[in-house]
Amino acid sequence: MESFDSNSEKEARNFLEDLIEKLQAQRGNKFVFLLAGRTGVGKSSTVNSLMGKEIATVGDYEPTTMDIKPYDSDINGINFTIVDTPGLCDDIEEAGNDYQYLELMRSNVSQVDSMWFVSRLDDTRVTSDEKRGIKLISDAFKPKIWEHAVIVFTFAGNVDVSKYEFALKKRTELIRNEIAKHVGIKIANNIPSVAVDNKSETTPDGEKWLAELYTQVYARMSAKGASPFLMATVERVKAPEKEKEVVKEVVYVPTPVASLPSEPTPKYTPIELNQRQAEIVRNKTSEVLELTVAGATVGAAIGAIAGPVGAAVGGAIGGAIGFIGGLFARKK
Secondary structure, three states: OOOOOHHHHHHHHHHHHHHHHHHHHHOOOOEEEEEEEOOOOOHHHHHHHHHOOOOOOOOOOOOOOOOOEEEEEEEOOEEEEEEEOOOOOOOOHHHHOHHHHHHHHHHHOOOOOEEEEEEEOOOOOOOHHHHHHHHHHHHHHOHHHHHHEEEEEEOHHHOOHHHHHHHHHHHHHHHHHHHHHHHOHHHHHOOOEEEOOOOOOEOOOOOEHHHHHHHHHHHHOOHHHHHHHHHHHHHHEEOOOOOOOOOOOOOOOOOOOOOOOOOOOOOOOOEEOOHHHHHHHHHHHHHHHOOOOOOHHHHHHHHHHHHHHHHHHOHHHHHHHHHHHHHHOOOO
């Protein structure tokens, strides 16, 4: 291990002791995702990709009722719930019972740390059922929920590369304009959008979408949900090793496990952050856990010490210590 002066090493160890204490305090917390969007747009596939396991059932079934479907799960001992809303943004006969659905949401969803509004990128308009869904979400949870929201555009691969940038910009504008009718333009225009393609690691512009989705979801999460989300996912998140990364194309191939048919079978890819994304993640982590580090030397000491400390602690907290230590190392 690289040697540091005694003051830097002492500050680093104090930082890590404080970090362990704060992560332990978060250990019993959980996080909740609320998914909104029409049936068949890829909500389940996308959340499964982000979390690295099959949580929500994937299927292009036709909804027959407006319902609330919670999926409880855990990763690394961290509990979380994915709440799907089949029928909310679908054109079905029951759609007139909006008041009953409002009450259903209010009585069954007491915590939302991240809300996804999911729509197809290759659509050209905001449908009437999506507009109704946006209104119901706004009425049920008030403007606050949109402060923790991300617009997720699926089927990005269906858009020609020459039209991709314009499509993403235009579709984002259309969705934000609809949200603004209920919560105001200031909140609406702050909602980030991310394009994804569950059949490819990259969007038509060649960028890896999984890391961007992770970054934006984490950055927008509530303070209560952010720490457990980090601890649940940190084993798959890779901080950049160099200022300039060489992006290697890796073909996504789900790997079946025949001996465990009841277990999640896809092999999920790691979440590889670039420098910009790592900076966002570091800032969010500092904000949520109230972490400060002074000077590049102390940061480097934290990075050097965090690995062995994290390995000694083990589990979700140990993984988070090692990852956060790497973020604060300020590698050059």
